[in-house]
Each structure stands twice: as C-alpha cells, then as structure tokens.
Amino acid sequence: MDLMEKIVSLCKRRGFVYPGSEIYGGFGGFWDYGPLGVELKNNLKHEWWKTIVFLREDVVGIDAAIIMNPEVWEASGHTGAFTDPLVECRECHQRFREDTLREVKKKIIQKSSSGRVGAISLSGKEKKYAILSVTHKCPNCGSEDFTEPKRFNLLTEVYIGVTEPKERAYLRGEITQGVFVNFRNVVDSTRIKIPFGIAQVGKAFRNEITPGNFTFRSREFEQMELEYFIKPDEKEGEKTFEYWKSQRMEWYVSLGIKEEKLRLRPHKDDERAHYARKAEDIEYEAPFGWNELEGIHHRGDYDLRNHKITYKDEETGEEYTPWVIETSGGVDRAALFFLVDAYSQQSERTILKLNPKLAPYKVAVFPLVSNKEELVSKAREIFLSLKGELSVTFDDRGNIGKRYYSQDEIGTPWCVTVDYQTLKDNTMTVRDRDTTKQERLPVDKLLAYFQNLLK
Ligand code: ATP
Secondary structure (H helix, E strand, O other), rough: OOOHHHHHHHHHHOEEEEEEOHHHHHOOOOOEEEEHHHHHHHHHHHHHHHHHHHHHOOOEOOOOOOOOOOOHHHHHHHHHHHHEEEEEEEEOOEEEHHHHHHHHHHHHHHHOOOOOOOOOOHHHHHHHHHHHHOOOOOOOOOOEEOOOOOOOOOOOOOEEEEOOOOOEEEEEEOHHHHHHHHHHHHHHOOOOOOOOOEEEEEEEEOOOOOOOOOOOOOOOEEEHHHHHHHEOOOOHHHHHHHHHHHHHHHHHHOOOOOHHHHHEEOOOOOOOOOOOOOOEEEEEEOOOOOEEEEEEEEEEEEEHHOOOOOEEOOOOOOOOEEEEEEHHHHHHHHHHHHHHEEEEEEEEEEEEEEOOOOOOEEEEEEEEEOHHHHHHHHHHHHHHHOOOOOOEOOOOOOOOOHHHHHHOOOOOEEEEEEOOOHHHHHHHEEOOOOOOEEEEEEHHHHHHHHHHHHH
C-alpha cells in the first residue's frame, strides 16, 4: 500500500474520516468526520483561533451566515470570475480540470529530457496540446482526445423560499465575503481601529470539477481565514503581506509539521485569483506532490471597493477604502497534511506523531488487567477524574502491549496504567508515545503534569 492508501484506510478504520453517505454508495467530494476526526479538526481550529484571535489585541472574530444575499456574489465578482478551466474527454465525456492535467505535462517534459520520450521543444499553447494529444491519456478511458478548455463556475446554487419561483442563492464559495459585508458592523460595534483583522472559521462549498486525493479537494470543506485591514499604502501592503506569510509558516512548524515539507510559492500572473494583487501559497509536499495548504493574498481594495464600503479614521477625519491582506487556510487540508506528516512506522508498529495539542485523545487510561475488579475500578476512577479536563479514553481490552500500539496508531501521546503498586501507593505509570519510556507519578499530580506538557 502506498502512504495515501494507508492514511485513507487508517482514517476509516479508526474513525477519523468516512466517505460521505457511504451506505448509499457515497457522494463524490463529500466526507464525514468520525469521533477522532472531529477532535482533530476542533483542535486545529482551536489552535488557529488561539493564535489569531486570543493572543492578539488587533483581531476580532465573527461567524457569518453561509447563505447570503446573491448580490454579494455579483459584487464580489464570483458569479463572473470564480471559474476553473475544464476539458472534456471526447470518448467518455468525463471532465477534468485542465490545470491538473498540466502537472502531468511537467512530468512528460522531464521524461523527454531524459531521452525516454524524445525531445519535445514546443512552447505555450502548442506545447500543451502537443502533449495532451501525444502522450496524455484520459484517466477514465485512456483516450487522448480532449475538447478545448472551457471555464466553469464553482459556486453551488441553492433555492430559497416556499413558493415558486424560488429565489436562487449560493452556498458561499469562500467564507471571506461574510467578513467584508460585516466590516462596518464590526467597526461600529467594537470601535476597533485600522490596522486590524477579522477572523472567521466555517464551511465553504465549491462545485469542484474533479474532487480527489481524499479530502484534499472536496466539494464541502472548512476554511480558517483572517482578513487584515490596512491603510492603502504600497509599503504597508508589502510589509503586512510579508509579516503574515512568515506568521502562517511559523504556525504550521510550531505545531510540528516538518519544515522541509513546507514551502512558499508565489503565484504566476496567469494563476492569481480575480481579486488578488499578489498571492503566495503555502504548499506541503504530499504523497501526490507539492500542493496548496493555505493562500496568502493581497486583495488590495478590490472587495471593499466593490461593496462600496469605506473607513473613516475618527482621529484624523480621513476617509478611505482600506486594503486587505488575507490568510486563507483549509481546515480539511491541514488535518490531512498533519496526518500525513505525523504518520510513521517502526516495523509492525504504526505511530501518529501528532503534536499533543492536536491529538484527538491526550491520555488513555488502562487497568493492567481487565479481570481484577480493584484495578478496573481504580482505573475508571482516574479516567473519570481526568475526563472533565482533558480528552481522555479508557481501554481494558486485550493485553497492555496491544493497547499501547492501538493508541500509538491514533496519536495518543500518553498512556496511563493502573497496576498493583497503584493500589498500595497511589502512583501509576505514564508511558510516552514517542520515546516509549515510562515513569511513575502520583495520581494527584497527573492532571497538572499533562496540563503543563500541553501548554
Ligand atoms: P486550489 O488551487 O487547490 O483549488 P484555491 O487556490 O482555489 O485552491 P483558495 O481559494 O485560495 O484555494 O482557498 C483557500 C484555502 O481553502 C486553500 O488553501 C485550501 O486549503 C482550501 N480549499 C480550497 N478549495 C478546497 C477544496 N475544494 N477542498 C478542500 N479545501 C479547499
């Protein structure tokens, strides 16, 4: 099995992620998070919120509605420009994102330079079509015959109301617009002054043409975004853009992602979204290649200008349309890449080396054996005393070695075992996932010990 197959299988087997609507055959691009997956996602969102909102004085949060007045999407440019180029296979009529086929093109060029396909020295459009027709095969039927690329809108339509004709609206394609339309509300109700940010976490929906690579490209997903408003000034824009780029890279590294697996990639001119003056992606080297984890965008005054929103500096009386620097990360992509990054194997043992802050369970409590009533009831007592404070699980099945391995596989950083000595002196063993070292601690020191490690 390759790494992605192992991750997908682990996620299903242990309750991180299940295929959406599975008992009805699934539904392309939709996934359900299980008991461990929801904890992982909640931990990620909590860590993000702590860093972006709680620890700062210049950022406040909101939670806007998913469905907004459709005029929002007209003004934001999404009904016109939120599109992906699509090609259709002329044989089986399956559609593919042209830019995902482009990646294949790169590989083919590399092959050709090593002499395996022969030298191809075409450029631009010519190169793309030469390769599509010469070497690229439809992933579905193997045909090499594709239509010209067409642009398809990614917004998902919904119909609101009870009487016909119902009003057409959209599920939000990005959570961002909810922040812009509430800009004035936030300024008026909090008196916050520029420079400041508005943070939000929530679901977004895109009619992705080719969802895939597990949860990486879904049709329903969650975003965590900061819109940081500044004075319209080139230098200020540059400085703020650079600042947030490094802040966001540091955040991933501080939670344990391997630094060498992360990179920043500036967008090329023809790649930038319709709203962006400047954009760079934080990419992660996944088993399926370098791929976007988070986008840092300099949106200029594009959005506030289109929504006709201005800001008045109460001290100077100056009125202007602020610029905005955005950091836009995907919760699902982060969850997936943290899982991939943490996955490791030592012979038969699988270990998810997740940062304890992200681990679904912080502690697992075991009785040494399950058929000694005193050990089981003591272990349950300790489990219940920790449970109100931390995410804790209890296990008394099988032998202790198997229980350790089972917790390693889901990333539980500490296992606590009640043994015969516990009954005598109220101490228990704490076993560390990564070192497998054990130490004895008094029961009444346990909570403080874990809380300290989780700081
Ligand atoms: P891509 O080029 O991969 O389609 P994008 O550039 O359209 O992504 P943005 O519009 O910048 O993505 O969205 C910000 C973040 O939202 C992305 O970095 C990603 O983490 C997340 N995201 C976007 N589309 C999806 C999706 N279909 N499934 C899961 N997460 C997504």
